[in-house]
Amino acid sequence: MALRATGMIGWHWLWSVLVGLFLPDISIAQEPLLRFELSVPSMGSNLDMVVYAQTGQQAKSTMDAGLREIDRLSLILSNYDSESEISKLCNQSSLDPIVVSEDLGRVFKHSQRWNRLSEGKFDITVGRLSQIWRASRKQKQLPLQSEIDEARLRCGWRMLRFDPEFANAAEFTTPKTVQMLVPGMQLDVSGLATGYILDRAFEKMIATGCSSILINAGGDIRVGDPPPDRDGWRVVVAGLGKESPPLSSRLIRNCAVTTSGDLYQFVEIDGHRYSHFIDPHTGSPVERRQSVTVFAETALDADAGATALAILGIERASALFETLPLNEVVFVQADSSNSDAIRMRHFLK
Numbered sequence: 157m158a159l160r161a162t163g164m165i166g167w168h169w170l171w172s173v174l175v176g177l178f179l180p181d182i183s184i185a186q187e188p189l190l191r192f193e194l195s196v197p198s199m200g201s202n203l204d205m206v207v208y209a210q211t212g213q214q215a216k217s218t219m220d221a222g223l224r225e226i227d228r229l230s231l232i233l234s235n236y237d238s239e240s241e242i243s244k245l246c247n248q249s250s251l252d253p254i255v256v257s258e259d260l261g262r263v264f265k266h267s268q269r270w271n272r273l274s275e276g277k278f279d280i281t282v283g284r285l286s287q288i289w290r291a292s293r294k295q296k297q298l299p300l301q302s303e304i305d306e307a308r309l310r311c312g313w314r315m316l317r318f319d320p321e322f323a324n325a326a327e328f329t330t331p332k333t334v335q336m337l338v339p340g341m342q343l344d345v346s347g348l349a350t351g352y353i354l355d356r357a358f359e360k361m362i363a364t365g366c367s368s369i370l371i372n373a374g375g376d377i378r379v380g381d382p383p384p385d386r387d388g389w390r391v392v393v394a395g396l397g398k399e400s401p402p403l404s405s406r407l408i409r410n411c412a413v414t415t416s417g418d419l420y421q422f423v424e425i426d427g428h429r430y431s432h433f434i435d436p437h438t439g440s441p442v443e444r445r446q447s448v449t450v451f452a453e454t455a456l457d458a459d460a461g462a463t464a465l466a467i468l469g470i471e472r473a474s475a476l477f478e479t480l481p482l483n484e485v486v487f488v489q490a491d492s493s494n495s496d497a498i499r500m501r502h503f504l505k
Contacts, residue, residue, distance in 0.1 A: 187211075189368065189384045194219050198226060199350060200236055201374030207361070208368035208383055218364040222357040222371065229356060232259050233349040235283070245334070246283065246342050253319070253333040261330035263345050263352055264318070266456055270348065271313060273480055274464035275472075279436040281311045283342025286434055289441055293423040293430070308439045310341045351414065351459025354378045358455070378412045378455040393449045393486045396498055403486065403500070411483065412455035416462035417447035433467050442467055445490035451483045458482070470501055477503040 189208040192215035196203050205222060209215035232241040241260055248254065256264070270278040284307040288299045315338050317323075318331035336343075350373050358378045361369050369380040370389055382388045388407030394415060395403055406413075418431035433442040448465045452458040461482045465473040470489045477485060484504045491497040 190215075191383070192216075192219075196223075199230060199234070199353070199373055203374075204370075204372040206370040207366050209366050214364075214366065218361045218366045218369070221360040221364050225357040225360045226353055229259060229353045232257055233263060233345055233353065235344055235346055235349075242343060242345055245336075249339070251336060251339065253317070253335040255333050256331065258330060259352075259356075261322075261332065263349065264334065265322075265330045266348060266352070266460065267345065268313070270460040270464055273476075274468060275476070276436060277467040278347060278460055278464040279311070279313070280343050280345050280347065281313060281315060281341065282434045282436050283344035284310050284340065285436075285439055286344050286432075287342060289430070289432070289434060292425075293421070293432070296423055296425060298425055304439045310338050311436060311439075315341055347463040348456050348460040350374070350376045351412070351454065351456035354412070354455035376412075376414045376455055376459055379408055380410055382407075382409045394447060396445065396447050396488050396490060403488065406451070408451065411451060411453055412458040413449065413451050414455070414458040414462045415447060415449040416466045418442075418445060419447065431466075433463070435467055442469075444469065446470070447488045448473075449486040451485070452481060453483065461485075470499060474501055474503065478505070 187210045189210060192207050192209060192212065194203075194205040203226070205219050207215045207218050209218060230237065230240070234240040235242060237243060238247075241257060245254055245256070245260075264280075267278070267280045271280075285304065288303055288307055292299050315336060317335040317337060319333040322329055322331035354371050354373055354376055355378065358369065358371060358380070361371075362380060367381040368383055371378045377391060379389045386407075388409045390405055390407055391413055392402040392405045395401055396417075396419075398419065416433075418429070418433070421432035423430050429443055429445060430441040431443065434440070435442055446466060448462045450458045450462040450465065452461060461480060465485065465487065468476065470487050473485065473487055482503075482505075485502070487501045487503070489499045491499055
């Protein structure tokens, strides 16, 4: 049974259920829901989809709807694609106002919302600093202080100007134009872009009529109704190290979960462990060894929340939790005085 979907990428379909092909002819309403799976590279990581449907064609249609939306939004939000809308915006030489798409405008609005919620720690304007420290991790050499100082002059929300209609709006609205006030600014929306894309893809998939759905993009997870005869989708809260056993497991439904940490993206230089989380207030990476698992109604809030809390740290996260659009947080942090010991906080509404 060969199935193929056309598009930007040649998708290789891995169908896990081939039963029912020779069952007696019964009405669609009486057929049980079958499990279908797909695993493909996407958005710089691995994308996994699970759909429960009555037929393979129904599952394929549902997955195709999600994949098309992921392809479309990646062309807008990917910082790693030089042809994406966000990359072209950052690379344009003019300082004039630039018209942005509705999707990019929404991402800017949610980025500003999370900047305020996180006391300025979630900041998409630190793109230039992220580039410098990313190169530092690859070279295993600290950047010059002069490089950091120069980059910080091109960071901060004060360096962005949106259209007056957006700036003066009392209710939620999205900007139609953005103007970068200094040359060389780099906007990095990776802290919530995956979550935004998953939410939009999930909406397209649900619209096809299937409701028992899971999408997992490198650890950013969005789920719908639970699988048949189950109370939820089981997810685990990982430990701090690669060999650490799971701390716990959860059954979730109609929500999202994201884990952020420095397990894979860090560098050790002169006895210091530098993560990939940039603190906009210092211009330097967070040095704590930690893992933050966040449960929220949307993948965007889970994604942005995990990033923001990882920069804020366990104490400030505890103080702000009740004000954030998050349902549950499991925060694990290595003890600074004993690297083999961990501190864990569990926040729940």
